Amino acid sequence: MNIFSRFLIRNVFIGFAAAAGLLIPLFTTFNLINELEDVTPGGYLWTQALWVTLMTLPRTLIDLGPFVALFGGIIGLGQLSKSLELTAIRVAGVSIMQIARVILCAGLMLTVTFAALDEWVASPLQQYALRLKDAALAHSGKTDNAGNELWARNGNEFVTVKSLDEHNNPQGIEIFYYQPDLSLQSYIYARTATIDDKHTWTLHQVYQKTWSGDKESVKTTDSLHWHSVFTGMSLAELTMPGDSFSIVQLNRYIKYLQGSGQPSMEFRIALWQKLGRPILILAMILLAVPFTFGNAREPGLGSRLALGVVVGLLTYIAYQIAVNLGLLLSLNVQFTTLSLPVVLLLVALGLVWRFDKRH
Incomplete structure (x- = not known):
């Protein structure tokens, strides 16, 4: 030069x-x-x-x-x-x-x-x-702008989480189970959840509804163990917008979305x-x-x-x-x-x- x-x-x-x-x-x-x-x-x-x-x-x-x-x-x-x-x-x-x-x-x-x-x-x-x-x-209780709503899918199981609290614990969890003919088999709503490990959550204040033929049953319980479908990345990362990710994180997130059948x-x-x-x-x-x-x-x-x-x-x-x-x-x-x-x-x-x- x-x-x-x-x-x-x-x-x-x-x-x-x-x-x-x-x-x-x-x-x-x-x-x-x-x-x-x-x-x-x-x-x-x-x-x-x-x-x-x-x-x-x-x-x-x-x-x-x-x-x-x-x-x-x-x-x-x-x-x-x-x-x-x-x-x-x-x-x-x-x-x-x-x-x-x-x-x-x-x-x-x-x-x-x-x-x-x-x-x-x-x-x-x-x-x-x-x-x-x-x-x-x-x-502050203002959760409308607190992160992005999370969606995940595992086969015929669809899950959404409304927000995370200050400790990154999920709030407003909804779980939908569909039959092969796409009719709804069961629905679970939990107000909050704690993450026990990478694969298991404990749902709190649970409302559960199931359908069998023409019969519908409703059950409420204080807690319920659930096998999480959010296993690829941490919830804190999943709430982040795409422009905040590094190239390494984007590659990992894309593989997670494709592996769980979600649009990437x-x-x-x-x-x-x-x-x-x-x-x-x-x-x-x-x-x-x-x-x-x-x-x-x-x-x-x-x-x-x-x-x-x-x-x-x-x-x-x-x-x-x-x-x-x-x-x-x-x-x-x-x-x-x-x-x-x-x-x-x-x-x-x-x-x-x-x-x-x-x-």
Whole structure:
């Protein structure tokens, strides 16, 4: 790596830092406002909301990765263009394609950093923050937002858990047993349960109803032992949203869902989105090159950043539409998550090649 490459990479990373410094406070403020809406007296406190917001900062940074790449590239190269240092590099015989390769190296460094941050920092911190919030909401009695409702299936047995309490014990358990002809054989409702071991729960305050032919019987009991179908992962993990999982956890969760006969497409999409994000980041950083050389006579960064905001927002909206359509229509997961990043990368490479030929 020659002196020009090190110089360009250093300035591009300064641009990354500047872009993150602009975006993170803005989106962190939005996140804090959303958290404060769930604050309850004696339950989820404002200090906990602040702590949860701070612990989800790495996740916010990763989600903003493509924007940081685009804006950081525009800022870094734009400053060099404004100070005529980029012109001096060009006069020294460095082509636009060579500059793009160096910028791509900086993008690869950024994607590796984000991947490591996602796997070992952002995911554990986000999960800890969500457990803290869920426990506080459960303690206050506000269980509507305390985690996600759990569903599981084992053959003809279907189970749902409404929520978890502050000790991660299940609440509001419903168990449905179906006969082979899909007629309901029995129904069990338990207000709470304690987890004895990996395979056994003790249900409390149990209401049980069974059907045999035309006869219906109802029974209530204080406790009942039940062989749990939630054996693949812990309940605390099962309540977490897909975007909070690391790649290892997503792989394990997908195998658990497929093994229990449950739909897994949402989490397969979450997994492939993590794999597609590096491609999107590389495409965005390459787009900074046409932004810089396309307005060579404009020394200011305002118009370039404004156009970058438009491109970034349109890309984000288009990607969300593609992912949701893929989930709704059950399209191929790889096509749904990778098509837009790959197309955008090819467009960026084409624009770089075009400007290299023109200049």
